[in-house]
Amino acid sequence: MRVIRFADETSLPVLAALTDDNRIYALPQRDLMELVREAEELGVSPLALIEKEIAEGAAPVGVPLESLTLLTPLDAPEVWAAGVTYERSRDARNYEATGGKLDVATFYDKVYDAERPEIFFKSTAARTVGPGQDVCLRSDSSWQIPEPELGLVIGRNGNIVGYTAGNDMSCRDIEGENPLYLPQAKMWRRSCSIGPAVRLAETVADPYRFQIACRIYRNGELAVEGTASTGQLKRRFDELVSFLRRDNDIFDGTVLLTGTCIVPPNDFTLQDGDRIEIEISDIGVLSNTARKLVP
Ligand code: DO4
Numbered sequence: 449m450r451v452i453r454f455a456d457e458t459s460l461p462v463l464a465a466l467t468d469d470n471r472i473y474a475l476p477q478r479d480l481m482e483l484v485r486e487a488e489e490l491g492v493s494p495l496a497l498i499e500k501e502i503a504e505g506a507a508p509v510g511v512p513l514e515s516l517t518l519l520t521p522l523d524a525p526e527v528w529a530a531g532v533t534y535e536r537s538r539d540a541r542n543y544e545a546t547g548g549k550l551d552v553a554t555f556y557d558k559v560y561d562a563e564r565p566e567i568f569f570k571s572t573a574a575r576t577v578g579p580g581q582d583v584c585l586r587s588d589s590s591w592q593i594p595e596p597e598l599g600l601v602i603g604r605n606g607n608i609v610g611y612t613a614g615n616d617m618s619c620r621d622i623e624g625e626n627p628l629y630l631p632q633a634k635m636w637r638r639s640c641s642i643g644p645a646v647r648l649a650e651t652v653a654d655p656y657r658f659q660i661a662c663r664i665y666r667n668g669e670l671a672v673e674g675t676a677s678t679g680q681l682k683r684r685f686d687e688l689v690s691f692l693r694r695d696n697d698i699f700d701g702t703v704l705l706t707g708t709c710i711v712p713p714n715d716f717t718l719q720d721g722d723r724i725e726i727e728i729s730d731i732g733v734l735s736n737t738a739r740k741l742v743p
């Protein structure tokens with residue numbers, strides 16, 4: 449079972465359940481975290497509450513998923529991100545930090561093996577876009593890529609409520625110049641996207657078996673393609689959440705992106721008009737077009 453949000457004919461958000469056989473039902477709650485809180489109060493799981501609402505007559509949405517204007521599946525108040533959680537990311541960070549000298553040991557090697565993971569602040573609700581919306585390219589970077597990542601949707605008590613897809617847009621030149629520039633390499637207007645759905649955690653047998661694919665289309669032609677699996681992750685999801693929450697209060701519906709394992713070739717940079725597709729098995733396809741920001 450997945451949860452989505454779409455805009456109705458008056459542009460108001462509607463929360464909806466998307467069943468495994470692709471039926472869509474409008475739900476009475478305004479957002480996913482309200483549904484999770486209500487389920488908690490009733491002492492049932494979110495899935496059980498949704499199934500009860502469907503059985504009791506939740507309105508079927510009579511149009512296919514493709515014809516809905518999807519929104520972010522939730523208004524995540526904060527998006528955090530873990531970094532260097534896959535070997536592929538460590539190697540790519542080393543490449544940009546050393547200018548390709550792969551025999552030089554760096555702090556990226558250190559953090560990959562350290563007990564404490566890298567976790568950084570990535571985005572706020574106002575900077576985060578949903579499916580079909582534009583992500584932005586910084587005007588002062590000439591080496592930009594999408595980072596396709598599994599996102600954990602976390603409740604205020606640290607429980608993983610569900611999984612979504614996320615794009616941690618990144619500037620390799622800015623981070624490579626100086627790691628202290630990380631916030632500028634990661635955070636600007638519309639530099640993060642999430643969606644298209646949240647897969648309820650209780651419906652996932654093994655979260656280390658998600659298949660992730662990224663495709664970048666230029667002028668309608670496939671320019672870059674890569675695949676990975678969460679089975680390649682160096683860390684455990686609970687471990688990342690526990691470091692995020694260490695001496696830190698998190699808001700209900702916080703999203704934690706879990707790092708990238710797909711990096712385009714080193715000579716690739718995103719251009720205005722490129723369409724980025726991030727597909728995660730059992731979640732869906734998050735598609736956004738990159739647009740250059742004009743300063
Ligand atoms: O150290 C920089 C961040 C790396 C990152 O975002 C990732 O591994 O996904």
Ligand code: MG
Nearest residue numbers: 595616707708
């Ligand atoms: Mg990342």
